[in-house]
Amino acid sequence: MSSTLITGIGQLVSCDGSGPDGLGIRTGHALIVEAGxxxxxxxxxxxxxxxxxxxxxxxxxxxxxxxxHTHLVFAGDRADEFAARMTGQRYDGGGxxxxxAATRAADDDQLRRLTAERVRAAREQGSTTLEIKSxxxxxxxxxxxxxxxxxxxxPETTFLGGHVVPAEYAGDRAGYVDLVRGAMLTAxxxxxxxxxxxxxxxxxxxxxxDEARAILEAGAAAGLGLRVHGNQLGPGPGVQLAVELGAASxxxxxxxxxxxxxxxxxxxxxxxxxxxxxxxFATRSPYPDGARLLAAGVTVALASDCNPGTCHSSSMPxxxxxxxxxxxxxxxxxxxxxxxxGARALRRSDIGxxxxxxxxxxxxxxxxxxxxLAYRPGMALTRALQI
Ligand SMILES: [Zn+2]
Numbered sequence: 001m002s003s004t005l006i007t008g009i010g011q012l013v014s015c016d017g018s019g020p021d022g023l024g025i026r027t028g029h030a031l032i033v034e035a036g037x038x039x040x041x042x043x044x045x046x047x048x049x050x051x052x053x054x055x056x057x058x059x060x061x062x063x064x065x066x067x068x069h070t071h072l073v074f075a076g077d078r079a080d081e082f083a084a085r086m087t088g089q090r091y092d093g094g095g096x097x098x099x100x101a102a103t104r105a106a107d108d109d110q111l112r113r114l115t116a117e118r119v120r121a122a123r124e125q126g127s128t129t130l131e132i133k134s135x136x137x138x139x140x141x142x143x144x145x146x147x148x149x150x151x152x153x154x155p156e157t158t159f160l161g162g163h164v165v166p167a168e169y170a171g172d173r174a175g176y177v178d179l180v181r182g183a184m185l186t187a188x189x190x191x192x193x194x195x196x197x198x199x200x201x202x203x204x205x206x207x208x209x210d211e212a213r214a215i216l217e218a219g220a221a222a223g224l225g226l227r228v229h230g231n232q233l234g235p236g237p238g239v240q241l242a243v244e245l246g247a248a249s250x251x252x253x254x255x256x257x258x259x260x261x262x263x264x265x266x267x268x269x270x271x272x273x274x275x276x277x278x279x280x281f282a283t284r285s286p287y288p289d290g291a292r293l294l295a296a297g298v299t300v301a302l303a304s305d306c307n308p309g310t311c312h313s314s315s316m317p318x319x320x321x322x323x324x325x326x327x328x329x330x331x332x333x334x335x336x337x338x339x340x341x342g343a344r345a346l347r348r349s350d351i352g353x354x355x356x357x358x359x360x361x362x363x364x365x366x367x368x369x370x371x372x373l374a375y376r377p378g379m380a381l382t383r384a385l386q387i
Contacts, residue, residue: 003039004387005050006031006362010058013370014041014354015339021332023370024354033360033387041356054385060370062335064128064361064384065316066342066352068156069227069251069274071307072118073111073146074136076102078308082282091283092233093203095309096136096164103136103146111149118306119153122314126363126382129342129351130314131303133196135160140179140187147191156346158227159188162197162215164205177211181218194227194248195219199241202233209237216245225347231255232279243267249274249301249345254288264298272345274301275337277322278311290337291328301341302334321377331374360387 007030014024030047032040040048081095103111115132122130132150134157137143143161150157161180169176185195199212206229207215216226225248230238232252239260242250250264251274264273273293280287293300302323306314316338323334343352350359362385365372372381 001034002052003050004033004052004054005047006033006054006056006061007044007047008055008057008059009061010056011060011369012354013060013062013335015063015336016353016355021330022336023332031354031360036360036387038354038356038358038360041354056364060365060367060372061354062363062365062370063339063352063354064363064386065126065338066129066301066346067122067127067303067306067314067316068131068249068301068342068345069276069303069305070122070130070132070314071135071305072130072132072314073115073134073149074099074103074308075106075110075114076308081309085283091285091310093164093198093200093205096205097167099136099308100138100166104142108145108149111146112152115149115153118314122306123384125315125317126365126384127314127316128361128363128384128386129156129346130154131156131158131194131346133158133160134188134192135163135196138163138166140184143184144187144191147188151191155193157192158194158196159185159192159219159224160196160198161185161188162207162212164198173211177207177214181215185218185222189222189224192224195224196227196229198229199236199238200229200233201236209241212238212241213245216241216247220245227251231260239263243271247271248347251303251305252276252279252288253293254280254286256288261293261296261298264293265296268297268299272299272301272341274303274345275323275327276303276305276311277327278313278319279305280326281322282311282313287322287326289328290323290333294329294333299341299344300333300337301345302337303342303345317373317382318377321374324374331371334374335370362386
């Protein structure tokens with residue numbers, strides 16, 4: 001079996017939970033990788049021989065970023081909505097229908113090419129694991145098509161038939177919920193690991209608690225893990241529903257009551273609060289209070305929510321910078337949320353940390369320390385290294 005020795009690592013940030021901040025920082029260390037797994041980690045001077053070598057030339061190495069929330073399979077452009085919001089228009093989820101129309105009209109090759117470009121862009125920013133949702137098809141055939149394309153790029157595929165009620169069902173919400181939890185789920189489930197729903201009574205386009213519950217319970221019965229878009233636009237039932245149903249993650253968590261925070265803290269081993277600050281940035285909305293969640297003991301992840309409407313960025317270094325500047329996370333907490341926190345939100349123990357036995361999914365940062373992720377926002381310092 002071929003082995004690769006990685007040397008020249010300036011600061012190795014393992015995120016293995018050790019040390020005062022959990023970052024497990026080491027200097028002068030090297031790694032050996034075989035078949036995509038780390039098989040040796042130790043002082044560079046005592047590294048055994050390997051077949052190949054990679055010299056990081058003094059760069060910082062962290063776990064590759066685990067982006068647990070993306071909507072990368074879509075066509076069309078909504079830059080005009082962004083411009084309108086920047087001059088005062090409020091976001092309510094209504095623009096998703098435009099992306100549904102453009103995505104339905106695109107052929108497979110177009111969608112595959114667009115998705116490949118977006119995956120490449122995410123890797124260029126250091127992401128090594130991407131969750132990808134459907135949700136711009138909203139009929140059985142289209143949702144399956146989007147999931148099949150997503151599955152060409154990641155095993156972490158999520159069925160999001162419960163994204164919004166499509167225009168053709170505007171007068172028959174109950175009929176659409178029945179379709180999502182019935183025939184559409186049956187068609188989609190073989191192509192998905194997860195099911196998600198946009199539970200947001202504050203949007204006329206998204207789903208109430210009862211509708212979301214019906215969709216999620218059907219998904220669980222079909223063998224899918226649960227994820228929830230919740231508490232984005234205002235206070236709502238998403239967090240409580242996610243915790244009650246044992247979801248792996250509830251995403252956004254922007255508007256939380258003390259009861260919501262306490263429920264997430266009690267469920268810290270099971271349900272992760274995933275924060276998506278790129279959305280608040282691009283919709284000019286109040287940010288979630290990450291420091292409040294961490295102080296309560298909640299497990300927190302950070303993701304991009306890359307999508308054409310509310311955050312057209314897959315840059316995890318940008319999300320880390322926002323988390324530090326706007327959510328009250330320390331630089332260490334933000335890096336942990338973007339790596340091991342994401343792994344928790346996908347219920348994975350093989351990613352998000354640099355440990356022997358784990359996947360050799362790395363982010364290489366051309367800087368003397370991980371602090372530069374937040375310290376130098378917008379700079380092209382980081383790239384993924386997957387062996
Ligand atoms: Zn989303």
